[in-house]
Amino acid sequence: MDAVIQFTSQSQGRDRIFRATQYACALSIYVLRNNPDRKDLAKKLKSLEVHMSAGRKLFRLGNTVNSIDAAKRTMQLSDRVLCLCLTVANINRALYFICDNVLWAKSVGLIHSIDKERWSLNASRYYFFSIVMNLTRDVYVLSQLMVQRARDKHFRQKMNQHLSESPEIAEPVIPQLDAFLFLLLEILKSHPAVALDTLKNICDIFIPLDRLGIYQSNAGVVGFCGLVSSLIGIVTLAQPKLKVKP
Ligand SMILES: *[C@@H]1O[C@H](CO)[C@@H](O)[C@H](O)[C@H]1NC(C)=O
Numbered sequence: 067m068d069a070v071i072q073f074t075s076q077s078q079g080r081d082r083i084f085r086a087t088q089y090a091c092a093l094s095i096y097v098l099r100n101n102p103d104r105k106d107l108a109k110k111l112k113s114l115e116v117h118m119s120a121g122r123k124l125f126r127l128g129n130t131v132n133s134i135d136a137a138k139r140t141m142q143l144s145d146r147v148l149c150l151c152l153t154v155a156n157i158n159r160a161l162y163f164i165c166d167n168v169l170w171a172k173s174v175g176l177i178h179s180i181d182k183e184r185w186s187l188n189a190s191r192y193y194f195f196s197i198v199m200n201l202t203r204d205v206y207v208l209s210q211l212m213v214q215r216a217r218d219k220h221f222r223q224k225m226n227q228h229l230s231e232s233p234e235i236a237e238p239v240i241p242q243l244d245a246f247l248f249l250l251l252e253i254l255k256s257h258p259a260v261a262l263d264t265l266k267n268i269c270d271i272f273i274p275l276d277r278l279g280i281y282q283s284n285a286g287v288v289g290f291c292g293l294v295s296s297l298i299g300i301v302t303l304a305q306p307k308l309k310v311k312p
Pocket residue numbers: 136155159193196197200270310312
């Protein structure tokens with residue numbers, strides 16, 4: 067099992083590069099959609115996109131084990147909220163990979179008797195829940211950091227100074243919003259790992275939202291969000307200090 071876990075962790079970098087390429091293709095196809103001169107290019111990009119997606123599915127075969135292992139680890143977290151969010155996220159992620167592996171087996175002809183559409187929808191559902199739990203984690207971590215910072219005396223002075231220097235604020239409701247945004251921005255600036263993870267999860271959620279028909283965007287939005295999220299994934303893999311912990 068350890069070998070499987072280690073191997074799939076190593077293949078993460080490759081998966082992220084494939085994923086970035088896949089969504090870059092999707093975005094380019096969307097941008098080129100009304101350009102008749104670029105039909106050939108669009109066709110090539112489509113083929114590349116399909117290949118990337120299929121290649122990723124093959125590399126993901128060990129990821130179920132990896133996610134279950136991660137769930138076992140997050141179950142030990144002493145913070146109840148983090149423990150719940152991350153464990154549920156990891157279990158949903160494991161279920162997502164099971165669906166994904168079944169779809170892969172179907173696509174290469176290993177199994178025939180499954181309803182492809184249903185498994186694909188279930189895969190999106192599990193993926194969606196996993197991201198929602200990850201986002202909940204981000205909101206929780208951010209709110210904790212904000213409460214901590216708001217209690218800090220030096221920070222309060224800085225914030226009051228900022229607020230008194232903003233002459234455009236007149237309404238009594240708006241200073242609170244302004245203070246909130248100021249605080250949030252300060253936290254995001256001083257905790258880039260949390261900021262990146264939040265942005266990544268916000269981008270990621272558009273993909274299943276579109277697939278499940280909850281919020282229909284278009285292929286351009288999905289391509290763009292997928293690309294941004296994949297690039298953040300590459301950055302956090304290359305710079306582990308930018309990866310949110312646990
Ligand atoms: C949720 O967060 C965990 C821990 O950071 C991560 O391993 C996992 O890939 C995330 N899930 C999704 C669907 O992005």
